[in-house]
Amino acid sequence: QVQLVESGGGLVQPGGSLRLSCAASGSTFDISAMGWYRQAPGKQRELVATITSGGSITYADSLKGRFTISRDSAKNTVYLQMNSLKPEDTAVYYCHVRGQRATIPPKIIYDSWGQGTQVTVSS
Numbered sequence: 001q002v003q004l005v006e007s008g009g010g011l012v013q014p015g016g017s018l019r020l021s022c023a024a025s026g027s028t029f030d031i032s033a034m035g036w037y038r039q040a041p042g043k044q045r046e047l048v049a050t051i052t053s054g055g056s057i058t059y060a061d062s063l064k065g066r067f068t069i070s071r072d073s074a075k076n077t078v079y080l081q082m083n084s085l086k087p088e089d090t091a092v093y094y095c096h097v098r099g100q101r102a103t104i105p106p107k108i109i110y111d112s113w114g115q116g117t118q119v120t121v122s123s
Helices: none
Strands: 002-007 010-012 018-026 031-039 046-052 057-059 067-072 077-082 091-101 107-113 117-121
Touching: 002 091, 002 107, 018 031, 018 091, 018 117, 031 067, 031 077, 046 067, 046 077, 057 067, 077 091
Parallel strands: 010 117
Antiparallel strands: 002 018, 018 077, 031 046, 031 091, 046 057, 067 077, 091 107, 091 117
16 A cells, blocks of 8 residues: 655636645555546546556546646656646545556556545636
């Protein structure tokens, strides 16, 4: 398992930017993917973006072009740069890390979640 520490949330005006960070510690050698999900009030948690250890990136279609995910493997840290923020981006953003063994078939060891960081977009 890994421990996750998120930072970077807050209040921003529409059109503004925020950068979220999530640092993993512990058994990081098995990390296969890191990413971000979000959950708005009254809605289900949804994918924002993920990045694998090999660098493959997946975005929610609705967020392409405004959000950018990146990763510093040496620091076991994943970032989410959010630009042109809209009120509908208001949510709690959760960091997610998957640990997986490179067996055939691959074996998922754990799915770890951060505590969540609030992002509020409002004037």
